Amino acid sequence: MPSGAYMPSDYVADIESLISTRYAGQKFILMGHSMGGQVAARLAAQRPDVVSAVISVDGSLGFPEAFGSVLQQGVSALQTGDLAIVGPAQFDSLYDASTAAAFKRWHARRLQGMSPQAVRESVGPLFLGPGQVGVGVASETFCRSLTLPFYHLCRTPDQATAMRPWFSNPKSKVEFWANTGHWIQQDQPDALNAAVTTWIDAL
DSSP states (O other), rough: OOOOOOOOHHHHHHHEEEEOOOOOOOEEEEEEEEHHHHHHHHHHHOOOTEEEEEEESSSOOOOOGGHHHHHHHHHHHHHHSOHHHHHHHHHHOOOTTSSHHHHHHHHHHHHSSOOOHHHHHHHHHSSSSSOOSSSSHHHHHHHOOOSEEEEEEEEEEHHHHHHGOOOSTOEEEEEEEESOOOOHHHHSSHHHHHHHHHHHHHH
């Protein structure tokens, strides 16, 4: 893809195009991890006619305003550093003691196989700039605009407590998960599958 084609809106457009061309007339429960959680939420806000609910697995939403400077530093490091070094170093802060070493190696190799341009241009707009919805008041305002059922799983109790009032649908749920890294689906696959299935069955 050319430079400039990795904005959140581009990812939303890709999914919207897939649904409209392959699955016209159907509605979906979207499930996304990390960046994918925010992209799914953006599509739900834009096209409630094709999204019936969203599951955000430690999605890029609800970070406090004070965390913005940390995110800025991380994005700047991705822009200027060697991704083979900077990427795994940033991943280290997202792991838990329970994260298997094999997953850490796989994440590093996967990053090395990605287009550096895609990595560098995808992360920043999630949290920085006028259109971001991942941090502070902008994230709260965006989340409060969603009226469909929303299930957000996160790894800090403060974030869970702050975000719970943001979702108006009575079937929405914000849940703190302990003893897991950012990749909850890999650190606790059975527990996550059970939780998600239970929530979907109750919709």
